[in-house]
Amino acid sequence: MNRTFRIETFGCQMNVGDSELIRLSMVKNGFMEAANPGDADICIYNTCSVRDNAEKRVLAKISTAKGIGVAKKRLIVVAGCMAQRLGEELLKKKVASIVIGPYQSPRLGEILSEFIKNKKNRLFISQENENFAERLTPELLENRDVEPWHKWVTITHGCENFCAYCIVPYVRGKLISFPSERILKFIQELADSGVIEVTLLGQNVNQYGQDAGDIPFHKLLAKTASIKGLKKINFMTSHPMDFNEETIHVINDNPNISRGIHLPMQSGSDRILKAMNRKYTTAHYFSIIEKIDKIIPDYAVSTDLITGFPGETTEEFNETLEAVKRIKFDEAFMFSYSPRMGTPSYSMKETISEKEKAARLHELISVQREISLEKLIKRVNNREIVIAEKVSKKSGTEVAGKTFLNHPVVFSGDINDIGRETIVEISEVRGSTLFGRKII
Ligand code: SF4
Structure with missing residues (x-):
């Protein structure tokens, strides 16, 4: 057996x-x-x-x-x-x-x-x-997600950025980009077989191709968007150091690329960003957001933030709060710093008590929550494109999915709506979720 x-x-x-x-x-x-x-x-x-x-x-x-x-x-x-x-x-x-x-x-x-x-x-x-070569076999192309309309497509492995708090470069090794030809052929085959949504995946997708002299990320994104049949293209994760204006134009020029952009900021303090080895300044980060704002008419931006990095002063934490209020992220994934053995920051002296770290995190979360709610309320009465992902756990007559800006949404529907593009009119916000009714 x-x-x-x-x-x-x-x-x-x-x-x-x-x-x-x-x-x-x-x-x-x-x-x-x-x-x-x-x-x-x-x-x-x-x-x-x-x-x-x-x-x-x-x-x-x-x-x-x-x-x-x-x-x-x-x-x-x-x-x-x-x-x-x-x-x-x-x-x-x-x-x-x-x-x-x-x-x-x-x-x-x-x-x-x-x-x-x-x-x-x-x-x-x-x-x-x-060992890596085996990931490039055609069999990889045959593997399908549980959700048959969607596919995660890994475009790079590893990372060489060595952010001070991150274990990834030590456990996943150096940056290796899959050949663009292979990726695009794979996505074409997926689209031919009924996949309508793909997510390009890498630790820092914006560095795609740099190790292998392949096409840069924005070109890969543009070529992906031109594949017939794809209705939604997502990508993650981006790094502010490498996120360029060309990418913003590609998003704007291609209506099938998601307008939910995830761009980890980590801290609003330049000194802390330097200590984290993030290789950008807050001014640079703000300038990207300004460009997105100028070029793309309707978008959402989400981020990652860490509070209580070793040495973070109250003023530096306040700079993060100020940056959050200035940018008004649609969503943020927020953590208090925890040292990981084997990373450079592990040997940095921790200067903030766990209690203080938790208090800072709590404050940040409550500021962000209000902003997220404000952003969601602005979507009420809009018609949003949604691909429903699952039947709602609470009610068999509702389905849940994400809008094109990646806001969570629930609307009346059934199993037949799963994996299909639907237009939903947003009627209200409950908690951190939009609710609406199906138009088409
Ligand atoms: S945080 Fe991201 S970019 Fe930085 S080292 Fe880790 S995986 Fe690489």
């Missing part, structure tokens, strides 16, 4: 993409996805290392999985960034039988088949270029 597996994914969309590769490779090698995840013979945890909490959470889940059901026969595989960071330690502490880094995701099925024959705990975390 075929062994069954389940995959649990933590962290960012890069991991979601890697989990797809893992699933594809498992099925190709004769494993079956467990109908009931609790009964799976093989539990694969595709992990995140960005925050200490993320690692603690996955370790707790693994110990629970070992304690229930078919625990004795159950194989535990730890994949992803935590696997890359802790490596051998996870085998020594008997957390897992197999540890694989992000670059081996497309090979896990093969690795497991071998493992089952040889029964020896193993570690697969190298980041050599030859």
Whole structure:
């Protein structure tokens, strides 16, 4: 009988993409996805290392999985960034039988088949270029999302920016861009097979092509937008250091590119940005927003912010608050700083108590919440293009999705609306969600 597996994914969309590769490779090698995840013979945890909490959470889940059901026969595989960071330690502490880094995701099925024959705990975390090549096989193109109208398309792997707080360059390695020809062919095939929405994915998509002398990101984006059949193109994540005016023009010139732009600011203080090694100033960040504002008539901008970075003074925190009030982000993902072992900021002396960090975060969140609400209220009475993603959990007669500016929206509808482009008239805001009715 075929062994069954389940995959649990933590962290960012890069991991979601890697989990797809893992699933594809498992099925190709004769494993079956467990109908009931609790009964799976093989539990694969595709992990995140960005925050200490993320690692603690996955370790707790693994110990629970070992304690229930078919625990004795159950194989535990730890994949992803935590696997890359802790490596051998996870085998020594008997957390897992197999540890694989992000670059081996497309090979896990093969690795497991071998493992089952040889029964020896193993570690697969190298980041050599030859490991990377397997991601470029045509099989990758056959793999589809759970939502069949949408596809995550990884365009780069790794990152060489070395932001002081970030573990990614140490666990995902250097920047590697997929060849543009291959990417565009892939997206063309997806569009031909009915996909209407794609999200181009990379740690810093704006650096696309720089490592390989390939076309720059804005050209890749423009070529993607010209593929017939695509109704919505998203991209993430952008870096203010590399986000250029050409990209803004490409967005404006192509109505099928989402107007929800995510541009992590991290801090509103130049001194803190420098300490974070972000390589831009607040003036530069503001100038990008001004250009977006001048060029694109209707857009939304979201960001990431960190409070309490080592050495952040009250004045510097206030500069972040002021920047948030000035820009008026539609949405912000806000965190208080937590040191990650292995990053440069880990050795920086922490000067702010946890209590103070939490207070700053709290203040920032409450300022941003008001702004987000203000921005949502402005959408009331507008007609918005929406691709519904799921039937609402609370009511079987409503569906939820995102507008073209990436605002969350709920409207009356049913399963037939899922994955289709719909025009919705916004009637009200409840909490942080728009509500409306379907027009077309
Ligand atoms: S750009 Fe900075 S924050 Fe983003 S992945 Fe690279 S090092 Fe990390």
